[in-house]
Amino acid sequence: MTSSASNGPDFEQMWSALLPIGRSAASGGYFRQPWHGAEVELRAWFVEEADRRGLEVEHDAFGNMVAWWRPDGAAGPAVLTGSHLDSVLDGGAFDGPLGVVSALAAYDRLVESGVRPDRPLAIGVFAEEEGSRFGRACLGSRLAVGAASWEDARSLTDADGVRLGDVVEGGAPSSWLAGVGAYVELHVEQGRGLVDLDAAVGAASGIWPHGRWRFDFTGRADHAGAARMEDRADPMLSYAMTALAANKQARLAGQRATFGRVEVAPNGTNVVPSRVSAWLDARADSPSGMADLVAEIERQAAARAERDGTSLSVTAESVTGAVSFDPVLRGRVDGLLGGAVPVLPSIAGHDAGVLQEAGIPTAMLFVRNPTGVSHAPAESAGTDDCLAGVEALATALTGLLTGPGE
């Protein structure tokens, strides 16, 4: 439609190019841990796509990348869109990459439609959103906005003992975010809200408070045969009761509590463990609800540990309060999309929440997920719904990039 169109591959071509990267043949799930194998390949792909479109790519000190579109006449605070490329272990294809591919595809629509933006567009890729390598969710965005301290984060280690400080340069919060006036992140929905509402695309009202707590149960290693049951201090029992208690409390309170990660030492069949470390993921519809939930789980864990002769130490690894996305920006996006888009809360955390809390007006769009499953191979989205997401994102960006600012 215009000679300035970059004619990069379209949405479906880009999506097909990403599908094999980091995919396990065994499970069909994805292993895209940050700064490692598949994720490095995805980063190179992003830089290539940005280069192809003539977008200038900036890398910050925390591994975040941003591709800038600053055509003549564009000035003032930029509109940022994008997401992340890393996945949880054995995760789905959509969580993260859908937002990045949709951002590039939306950019292509803008160019093809001859949109002349009054302000810059930035397409961002945040690093370690899932926390699957260094254990802290939204680590790249938190470091970029200064919500996490580099002094603390630099010594985080992955499962192989590699420190974050050995992988990225680190330093002060990222200056590029100072040039951003609004963020719109498109994401696959991680539940069945849009399925129930029969809508391809939705918008987020905010994010439930959520956090991660590490429970270390320490007992005494012993022979699994020779040690009498009554002489043991077995931390596996303390942990097992805690996992059941967490599930029960979350059900009773209508909230969420999960123990999905466990490490046992020495983890031998014929050895009573010396230590069981387990990570609680808790979410609730209010900060007080979350605090009550975690306190009750911790109380029951401590009581059981005392009974087992084990000891318990609980460490809050990351705790995020409730996020309400900017009402003015949400209203503008809603208006741009014709007021037809349903609004629902996000129970998963996102870089969008980090940016909103750092004072950058933020909105999110969701694309329907027929299975409702996320962080797992069954995560999905239909092509038509994905293209509807690109369309909605392009429409919102067009409105935000042109005419008077907020």
Add this chain to the structure above:
Amino acid sequence: MTSSASNGPDFEQMWSALLPIGRSAASGGYFRQPWHGAEVELRAWFVEEADRRGLEVEHDAFGNMVAWWRPDGAAGPAVLTGSHLDSVLDGGAFDGPLGVVSALAAYDRLVESGVRPDRPLAIGVFAEEEGSRFGRACLGSRLAVGAASWEDARSLTDADGVRLGDVVEGGAPSSWLAGVGAYVELHVEQGRGLVDLDAAVGAASGIWPHGRWRFDFTGRADHAGAARMEDRADPMLSYAMTALAANKQARLAGQRATFGRVEVAPNGTNVVPSRVSAWLDARADSPSGMADLVAEIERQAAARAERDGTSLSVTAESVTGAVSFDPVLRGRVDGLLGGAVPVLPSIAGHDAGVLQEAGIPTAMLFVRNPTGVSHAPAESAGTDDCLAGVEALATALTGLLTGPGE
């Protein structure tokens, strides 16, 4: 005392030489997995000690080693002594190596005392006794006697995916055992029996039946936040209840049941697991007691899995019936030791049990363990008690090697 004395290092010197090998500075425990690092070093040490004494070392196809003393005049079935050099993960110093070092020290006493054996002495080191690498306890001895099939065992894999068939040659059961008429294994006690009896050395009556069962709970991976509690199929819950049930049933029955090893997939903090695999170690004072115990644990696990919407598969990885050590040999050893040695059961399994079940008359000596702890850094034995063990072993071997056979 005699010019044929080999004058190798004495018990304490040998023991000191082994102490640093495979020891974790962090825990003080030992990591001596078979055919790997520390254990390879221990094997080389054994060959060196045998060479120093002029003993001929034979390696079989399964990684077992035997050092032969066949002086002039010695003929007929040999008396075998020894133990193993591998450890559980983060194990103690004594479980295994004490029997090997004591065997070499006892040999030295025999030589120094001018004993002229009528039959050969063999000092054996069995491979992968703990099952800490390939998951099968007493694997070396089981393969050697033909109680385990090489066809089945060759494809066992370790945590890194290395196959047993890539590590040892394998093949038919070992011919060297055909030349063995009796086995005496000295071992650190793995409970507090001798402490309570105030005795430095004891003898084993037999071994409790014991086994390992793998419990695979399969559910459905999902997002730890977005998936509603009631929509989940979380195998962690099924496992947690099973671990508690196993402990309770073992207490009620006066038996032993332990879940010491757990593997979670994908093991991410923000992911409901798709699978939890856990290994049950069960022991009982009778085969029917063990069968009842495991059946009840499996019944409760299956019921909970059904409630959780998960599925359960249970695999018996190794099951060993009750072993009674040869009464004639036990009687002879008791007589040689002056009838002063208390007799107690072993709840841990040993290569001695495998040889006994394969028709080789077998006896075991225990050395007092002040902590009663085993398979853990706190495992211990005092030097005086260790030397008393060497003395008892040398006395028993002298009697068994000289004069009329059984």
